[in-house]
Amino acid sequence: MIEGILIGLKTALSFQNLLMVMIGCFAGTIIGMLPGLGPMTAIALMIPITYGFDPATGLILMAGVYYGAVFGGSTSSILINAPGVPGTVATSFDGYPMAQQGKAGKALAIAAYSSFAGGTIAAIFLLIAAPSLSKVSLSFRSPDYFGLMILGLTAVAAFSSKGNFLKAMMMCVLGLMLASVGQDTLSDIPRFTFNTMNLSDGISFVLVVMATFAMSEALTIILKKNDPTKAAKQISLTDLGSIKVSKEETKQMAKTIPRSSILGFIVGVLPGAGATIASFLAYGMERNFVSDEEKEKFGKGSVQGLSAPETANNAACSGAFVPLLTLGIPGSGTTAVMLGALLGFGIQPGPRLYETNPEIFWSVIMSMYIGMVVLLILNLPLIPYIARILAVPRTFLIPMILFFSVTGIYLMSFNNFDIFLMIGIAVVATILRLYDFPMPPLILAFVLGGLMEENLRRSLLISDGSWSFLWDRPLTLCIMISIIIIVSWQIYKSFFQKN
């Protein structure tokens, strides 16, 4: 493991890769800060650029963007009470009241230190857990993988979209349908191409991500007459107060950080749970741990109330990499985008990645840590300047997002058809978003589609067409029981439970 860490450090600390982490963190912070544009949009916009780099550098850039966007989301939560992503909603409960009390700088510093500490502890867990889990997951077979993928999809549908389980499942099926377009991987038989050569290679992953996130987000903002930068006009973004944290406050954070990190990491590893649930759970847990006097301060600018969700959401971000790196199965929309990017580089994440591409495996882990250091050293002092992006009017912001989306596809294919297809998917996604149909399950399903079909093919061929592979192995049986429980519970909760 030490050798691996050194390989990772050597790769991550090269001049080019360090520069990429910095650029990624900076760009991610700017994009993540804009309400509505979260890590998925940020990473999606970066993918076309990364294809010019080697896989390790590209992934390092994306890891930087990921952490930068999460940090940026916290910043807008604290400064303007407009969380960039759901994972930072709990941050605004105490962060925004602190900002209103003239302690915006302090709130940002507490958020940054907590994120850093949470990320550090989670990165250590990841260092320990990932190689061990990789070895364990080598014993997994096709039926287990197939079951795990269905579990991932149902869990994301169940937990990431409250009360919209059936809508989320419909989006999963739509994602799988889109993934099935193009030639069959084994027989090369064209499917759903309607005799169009443009579809014979299937639909590009970047196209779907850009259309369903960046482009449809921009169109939704216009359609709903939202102004993501409106709240920023009401506050001073240049005078944020001191970023110094007192000894007393440090002591309070020191109690909160370890427990929130552990909780965040565990929740992050679970498929579908992710940063949002982790941050809310940590907030709730912290409220139960503190004294009655401190409990009164929750919601009014409590240091621990701010530190807990920030620690947990960052720890969950690292935790989400565990199933991606060890099983090759993403547990969230963001890690699904990362998986799509990895596949684009010709890398198949999974238990063998640890052995076949150790430099990528370890450099991603190490660059995540370096990314957090960069955020703390560079972004925190620069926040008063970066926060000015919140004042950019939407008349400039929206065309820029659309421009980057179209350019991204143009650079990849030099094909009008892809641009038109992207616009078409974006329009449909905008209508679906209007009626609360969630997009992350669609992306996750689109990325997993090919792998799911491949594992189902193997399982059915091995069992000679019998579906008994779903209960033959104890592990597969456990996974299938979990799926049945989740689906039944969600349907019951959605339609038969009063509250």
Place this chain on the structure above:
Amino acid sequence: MKINSVKIISLLFFVLSAFYLYTAHQIQVFAFDEGAPFNAKTFPIYLGYAGMFFAGLKIVLPDRKPIEVNPTHLEFKKTILLVVTMIIYGATILKVGFFLSTSLFLVFSYYFLGERRWKYIIIFSFPFVAIFMYLLHGLLAVYLRDPLLKYIGIMG
């Protein structure tokens, strides 16, 4: 059962799934693969049924919290103008070239969204695209097709 927009979308999804299922059945597989436990149309057929199942459930089961979207609160005109501008941009980018089509796309988009400060409109279109092209093409060596600039002799 009360009909609302979500139910209509679900119904459309049901029809799409049915069409998908029909098309999946039409996939021509190799003769020796016809009776195999798994062939090119097996997975799509299951997907078609799954889509119909979930859409059917959404149509039949009652909506606990129906979403009502008031069309008068939506900005259709600007959204449609932007989509049309994007389509024109997509149609011209290969023929006219990256620089001119992108710059014009940005100018029109800013204008349609209500921006009237021409100084900023110009700065964030033509010079912005030129810098972007330089970064991509000049520094990162990413190929950018631009017949117009090539004809003028600015781009190699």
